[in-house]
Each structure stands twice: as structure tokens, then as C-alpha cells.
Amino acid sequence: MKAIAGFLWWAAVFLSPVVREATLGNLDPVAVAVFDIPLFVVASAVAAFSVEAAALVSAGWTGVVAVGLAVYATITAEAGWGVLSMGAATAGSLIALCLVLLGRVPTGWIIRGPFAFRPAIPRSTAVTHVVSTFGQIVLFWGFFLAVIPFTVAFLEQRWAVVLPFPSFAAPVGVAVLVLASALGISSAVGMSTLGDGTPLPSAMPNQLVIAGPYRWIRNPMAAAGILQGAAVGVILQSWLVVAYAVAGSLVWNYVVRPLEEADLEERFGEEFRQYRDAVRCWVPRISRASSQER
Numbered sequence: 668m669k670a671i672a673g674f675l676w677w678a679a680v681f682l683s684p685v686v687r688e689a690t691l692g693n694l695d696p697v698a699v700a701v702f703d704i705p706l707f708v709v710a711s712a713v714a715a716f717s718v719e720a721a722a723l724v725s726a727g728w729t730g731v732v733a734v735g736l737a738v739y740a741t742i743t744a745e746a747g748w749g750v751l752s753m754g755a756a757t758a759g760s761l762i763a764l765c766l767v768l769l770g771r772v773p774t775g776w777i778i779r780g781p782f783a784f785r786p787a788i789p790r791s792t793a794v795t796h797v798v799s800t801f802g803q804i805v806l807f808w809g810f811f812l813a814v815i816p817f818t819v820a821f822l823e824q825r826w827a828v829v830l831p832f833p834s835f836a837a838p839v840g841v842a843v844l845v846l847a848s849a850l851g852i853s854s855a856v857g858m859s860t861l862g863d864g865t866p867l868p869s870a871m872p873n874q875l876v877i878a879g880p881y882r883w884i885r886n887p888m889a890a891a892g893i894l895q896g897a898a899v900g901v902i903l904q905s906w907l908v909v910a911y912a913v914a915g916s917l918v919w920n921y922v923v924r925p926l927e928e929a930d931l932e933e934r935f936g937e938e939f940r941q942y943r944d945a946v947r948c949w950v951p952r953i954s955r956a957s958s959q960e961r
Contacts, residue, residue, distance in 0.1 A: 669725070669759055670712035676752070677704060690752060692745025703732065711760075714767060722767040726760035733757045740826045747826025774922045778868065784930040786873050787864035796859040796870075803867055804855060811892070811915075812899055820905040832904040840901030843894055851891030854880045858888075868927075875935045877942050883951035885928075885942070889919050890949060924948070 679686040680696050687696055706728040713721035733753035740746045765772045778784060790796060823829055855866055857879035862872025866888055880887035896912030931939045946952070 669756060669763065670708050670715065672756070673703075673708040673711060677708065688745075690746055690749035692739065692743060692749070694739070694746065703728075707732070707756075714763065717767055719767055722760075722764045726757075726764040729753065729757045729760045741822065744825055744827055747828040750826055751828060775926065777922060778926050782868050784868050784871055784927070786934070787870035789863055789873055793860045793863070796863065796865050797856065799867075799870065800855050800859040800865045803865060804852070808895075812895055815911065816896070816899045816903060816905070816908045819907050819911055820900075820903045823905050823907045828907070829904075830906045832901065832906075836901050836904060840898045844898035844902065847891045847894035847898060850880060851888055851895065854887040854891060857881065871930075875931070875938055875942065877946070882946070885946050885948050886919075886924065889916075889924070893919070920948075 676686075676690070677700060680691065680700075681687075691699065706724060710721045710725035710728065714725050733750065733756070736746055736750045736753055740750045762772055787796065858872055858876050858881075859865055861878055862874045862876040864870055864872030864874075884890060893912055893916040896915060897909050900906070900908030900910075900912060928939075928943065932943075
């Protein structure tokens with residue numbers, strides 16, 4: 668797929684001035700093609716036959732081009748769509764490289780080191796966990812809902828890849844942000860006061876919490892975070908920030924959540940399995956798991 672996409676893109680570059688300007692700016696397409704066609708298109712085609720060296724060359728070259736284009740676009744305000752295209756190609760290349768070298772995508776690496784699942788140290792009162800939880804909220808919200816979105820929105824403007832939003836978008840975004848933040852805070856408080864732990868993987872609750880928002884969906888904090896990210900994107904009128912939130916939801920659902928739920932099942936056994944069967948992950952049922960309320 669990458670080889671075919673690369674071939675079609677180069678055909679469009681040489682046939683369409685609009686595509687050439689949007690993806691390469693004022694770069695000489697012939698000079699770029701001399702390197703990119705063999706190292707991107709041809710190497711990707713060879714890698715499709717599980718040739719490890721070709722997969723390494725293709726992934727490495729794609730990453731270099733993506734970084735180089737990003738620097739070029741940030742300096743010149745040109746080739747922004749090329750940056751996004753090569754960024755997506757880099758992500759695909761890394762996944763393909765893992766499949767060729769390992770036969771799978773090693774999602775388990777995401778919970779190693781400081782992100783490994785470990786129960787919190789039990790406390791006689793919940794005050795310590797609550798304070799720690801609010802410290803986490805300030806740190807993580809500041810980084811994921813302020814630093815990253817504002818950086819992405821700035822680059823979106825600089826790379827000239829802005830798309831229009833309707834005039835009512837910002838007020839709607841503010842309303843969603845407030846509601847999602849309230850959901851996130853109530854979920855965090857419930858976890859730290861009832862679970863004898865924090866939302867942080869390295870200090871997870873010692874008790875299974877199924878009260879408050881957890882009666883309705885199994886991942887209220889994740890749902891809140893995704894909605895917050897999308898809301899910030901709408902407020903900033905940045906489609907890339909909204910896409911960042913959507914990408915985060917996919918990573919959470921298909922990478923983090925299975926690992927987290929496997930850990931919960933191992934620690935809480937039948938209690939968690941009954942809860943998982945009664946309460947949906949993202950969409951609440953009309954009936955609550957009140958009989959399991961803790």
C-alpha cells in the first residue's frame with residue numbers, strides 16, 4: 668500500500684502543479700525524486716515481500732523525509748500537506764517494520780518502566796491519594812490539553828493546512844470542555860477516595876471502583892480526556908488537534924485498554940469480569956450495575 672501510494676503521489680507531483688506546491692513547496696521535485704523513489708517507493712515494494720533490510724531502509728528514509736519536510740515547512744510556511752502525508756507514512760512504516768521484524772506490533776512496550784501497572788501503596792486515609800490525583804490532573808491536563816494542542820495549532824497555521832470551522836464551534840467546544848472536565852474530575856475523585864489509589868498506572872487503585880461515573884461506563888476518565896482534547900481542538904478551530912484527540916482514542920481503545928483490563932482481571936478476577944459484562948466500555952446501558960456498586 669505504501670509503495671502504491673508513493674507511486675501515485677509522485678505521478679500527481681509531476682502531473683499537477685497544485686499537488687507539487689502543496690506537498691513540496693519550492694523544492695525541486697526531480698532532485699527529491701532521485702532519492703525518494705528508490706528509497707521510498709521501491710524499498711516499500713521490496714519490503715512487502717518481508718525483506719527486512721528493505722523495511723529498515725524504507726522506514727528510516729520515510730522518517731528522515733518527514734522530519735526534514737517538517738523543518739522546511741516550519742521555516743518557509745510551504746509543503747505543509749507534504750509534512751502530514753509523510754508523517755502518516757512514517758507511522759505506517761513503523762507498524763510495517765514491526766510486523767516484518769517481529770511479526771506483531773509490540774504494544775506491551777507502552778506499559779514498561781514508569782508506566783508499568785503497579786498498585787498504589789495502601790493509605791489509612793484517602794487524602795494522600797486525592798492530593799496525588801489532583802497533582803496528576805494538573806500535570807497531564809497541562810501537557811496533553813495545553814502544551815500539545817497549542818503547539819499543534821501553531822504548526823497547523825505555520826504549515827498552511829488550516830480548514831474552516833463554523834462560527835458556533837468555539838462556544839460548543841467550551842461547553843463540551845466544561846462537561847468533560849467535570850466528568851474527568853468526578854471520576855478521578857471517585858477512584859482516589861474509593862479505590863485506595865490513583866489513576867496513574869504506577870499507583871493504581873487497590874479496590875475495584877464501580878461507583879459514580881463508573882456505574883455507567885468502564886472508562887469515564889478516558890472518555891473525558893478524549894472529549895476534552897476534541898473540545899480544545901474545536902475551541903482553537905484546529906482540525907489537527909481534533910485529529911490528535913481521535914488518534915489518542917484509537918491508541919487508548921486498541922493498545923492501552925486491553926492491557927489495562929487484562930491487569931484488572933488478573934487482580935480482581937470474577938469481580939471484574941462481572942463488572943465488565945454488566946457495564947459497557949464507552950456507551951452506557953440504560954440499566955446500571957447498581958447491584959455491584961461499591
